[in-house]
Amino acid sequence: MSTDCTICSNLVSTVQTTSISETSATITWNDFGTTASWQISVRPFSATTSVWNTVSQASYQATGLLSNTYYRVRIRPNCTTPSSQIKEFVFATSGNYCGGMPFYDTGGATGSYTNNEAFTRTITPNVANKKITATFTQFSVESDYDYLFIYDGPNDSYPEMNFGNGFTGTVSPGTITSTAPDGSLTFKFESDFTETDLGWTATIGCVNMLGVDSNDYIDFTYYPNPTTHHVVLKANTTFTKIEVYNVAGQKLFSQTLDALETNVNLSQFAAGTYFFKVQFGDKEKNFKILKL
Structure with a gap:
């Protein structure tokens, strides 16, 4: 193992996931220390054990993933004595968005989300000339402490659907439909360090872009x-x-x-x-x- 990190401080930052598909994702990060290699684990959110892989560059190609599934990314410097400091990041694989895909929080259909969560998920139509619609049938997060923000576009620089206030408590977002040029919606969830709730149940689907109908085929x-x-x-x-x-x-x-x-x-x-x-x-x- 590497011997260049004597103190073994974890200075990993800016973890990003790109090229996300239903079965793979590319993970990159920055490290402000002198680490020459890292250990990384990519596991389903509900898993209780980690399998560590050693890499010598600040990137990792995760393959063999499950569709429409949340994953925890865990990264630490590869030292003689593994660091107890672990940087963690959450992402979700893509799915058949235009096929009536279920959309849950990290607790899934019946469980609760966890404390100290912070993740962003962008959903873009997988069929041409469509726009995403999200229909919430259940919504319950800790009021005024945990929030789901929904943005009308591919990132959080686009307008937020609740006028910048996010959705909290038990007031459901109802049905949200994208008006962005690419038809996407971006979901950002944040929970604090105490109390959790059942989260949400929704269905993701697609509808025609404005002006696209059977006569425009x-x-x-x-x-x-x-x-x-x-x-x-x-x-x-x-x-x-x-x-x-x-x-x-x-x-x-x-x-x-x-x-x-x-x-x-x-x-x-x-x-x-x-x-x-x-x-x-x-x-x-x-x-x-x-x-x-």
Whole structure:
């Protein structure tokens, strides 16, 4: 094991999870110490034991995960005497959002969430031209101490659905529908150090984007998704323009064309989620691509 961390202080910070799919996720972090390697554990939230893996760079590819499941990430410096200081982070794998997916707190369908939780989960449609809707059928968190914030977009810089106050107590959010360009909703939950409750039960689904109906149907395909390089687009109606945006809404690519088939090269893009806006004359379609 490494011998360069004599005191073995855990100076890990800024843990992030990207490229989240139903079965995998990329985890990265910063370390302000002199640690040359780390031990990391990725386990289901309800699991009671940790399996540690040693890595020599501040990143880890978690694979073999379960769909729509919360996971605990635990990181510590790899020292001769393992540090008792463990940095912990919570994330959830994606799921079939447009297929009526159940959405719970970390306690699942029948359990309670735990103290000192803080996690953010962004849900984006997995079907083109859709927007996310969340229908809550049960909601109960510690009033005025624990909060669920719901943002109308892909991160917490977008408008909060309860005017910045979040949802607390037993007043249910009801049905929340995204109005963001990418159709996403972001959920941020925070609990304090005392008292827990049953949390929430909800169903995630998808509805049509405004103006998209059966009379606006266009037959087109795009693949592969996820991708490491190119995205191929084919249609029975002429493509006239393609634009690509990152999760912050910045336009990274724009192409005007007149073709039934084209491809977009993402090989120079960083790993992450990108949003495609495709125009067919006066009609527009939107979808997301995961770049590995």
